[in-house]
Amino acid sequence: MKRVELDGRKVLVIAYGHLADTMASIPALRSLRAAYPSASIHVLALESAAPILGPCPYIDELITWRDFQHKGQRVARIEKAGVLAALAWKLKQSRYDATLVFHRSNGAMRKLAGWIGTPIRAGVSNGGDGYTHAAAPGPDVESSREENRRVLAALGIDEDGGALELWTKPEDAEWATAFVGSGTGPLVGIHPGSDWSCQQWLPKRFAEVGSTLQATAGARIVITGSAAETDLEAEIVQGLARDPLGACGQTTFGQFVEVIRRLDVLVCVNSAAAAVATAVGTPAVVLLGLEDARYTGVGSSRTQTLIQPKVASQGGGWCEFGRWGVLSGCNSPMCRGLGGLAAVAPAIVSAEVMKMLERSAQAPSQTALADGGTPAHEAGTPKRASNQVPIG
Incomplete structure (x- = not known):
């Protein structure tokens, strides 16, 4: 597949998940940076991910938010709609050129990508998510890393297959x-x-x-x-x-x-x-x-x-x-x-x-x-x- 040209553009990566999911996104972020060395890559992640992604050299900015607080409760849908609307409004101000959604299992993040409305939207989907570059789900159960690999492939990028990385002081x-x-x-x-x-x-x-x-x-x-x-x-x-x-x-x-x-x-x-x-x-x-x-x-x-x-x-x-x-x-x-x-x-x-x-x-x-x-x-x-x- 021909690579989508995003070098020099603003790219938003939505990496929703807790620590293990966040670590699984690092090889994809490294591959994204290698493909687009001059792009401005921003990542939206949970506050808990800050110690992992904060020192990551492959991104230009980390945007954190507090996870939904009322999961499983009657007000959960109302809370989710309000939080997503606020995030979408804030992120639209940055005028990103592309949004990549990692971890296809979360429908809320797929919806958020649609509300942000960037010209290019990539993610793993069975259809109906409004992606301009949709990757079909795998034939079997896959890890977060494998799903992220599919998102990159939808843009014509190969994940490098390299190591997990963490940075300490x-x-x-x-x-x-x-x-x-x-x-x-x-x-x-x-x-x-x-x-x-x-x-x-x-x-x-x-x-x-x-x-x-x-x-x-x-x-x-x-x-x-x-x-x-x-x-x-x-x-x-x-x-x-x-x-x-x-x-x-x-x-x-x-x-x-x-x-x-x-x-x-x-x-x-x-x-x-x-x-x-x-x-x-x-x-x-x-x-x-x-x-x-x-x-x-x-x-x-x-x-x-x-x-x-x-x-x-x-x-x-x-x-x-x-x-x-x-x-x-x-x-x-x-x-x-x-x-x-x-x-x-x-x-x-x-x-x-x-x-x-x-x-x-x-x-x-x-x-x-x-x-x-x-x-x-x-x-x-x-x-x-x-x-x-x-x-x-």
Whole structure:
């Protein structure tokens, strides 16, 4: 397809989504910049994406907004219409030449692109979205990165297939080095949190894995997460044989990235932590419930092992409250494990971590620890994982 000429023009990219979705947009933004080196590229993203896209060298301006606050409530449609109208009015003032919509799954952003009304509008669509350059959806489930690749293709641009990237500051690296210290034994991270409690594993099972690794490998345990996940951290600490390094609520995003970079292995659920581990090349054991891994691309890196119950994805049908796919998250403690992770035994997870530690000891990483301020690259190009451990 002949490339649409946008060099020297103003381009708006709508990248709606939380941390993992936002990280998936970086290869597409890098490819967009390579195709249009003189274009003025602006990105509209959620406020939570600022630590990821703020330092991104491929864009000229980041415009952030607060996500819808009343999802699933009676006033949700009214709120959505008002927020979209306000955003459209503001963005129309910039007189963009083109709008690209990443992550086709969100109809509100497709509608926003139409209201902005740029001469060129590109996105993945089955039709009816008013795109001038529409890309047909894939024949099967695709990750956000794959969908973004289709958006670029609609403009005649090839995504470069390169690494994920994240940018940190030198002081982030210094903080992380001081935090983890210089103790003996492998450094194993546990990141128990997720936006959805049904995607979480029970804290006592994380604790059992941590205690096993402390006893058998002399591991030092680091627990990471946001301030909202300190209760999870406290429950895990109670079950550990020795006190861990607790980082929940203690780090900026840049410091979090640098802590993950220093781990020998990370154990986590389907969350942004898995994407960060991919970006910095840290081996990870990722626990996945009934969701389809292809939506996020989790487990698709050669540095990751995916552990998942051997059952068909239910697409969120296990949520008896009807919140899945409607809200942005749910943190009801009573729902932990309902998304399939209750079938995952701690012994299986511990065994996979030990395998990773043994491989690391036999073949030390060839990737030197990057200095703060440099992008953290993915270890290997994206591909479907062959290192999947089905349960049941």
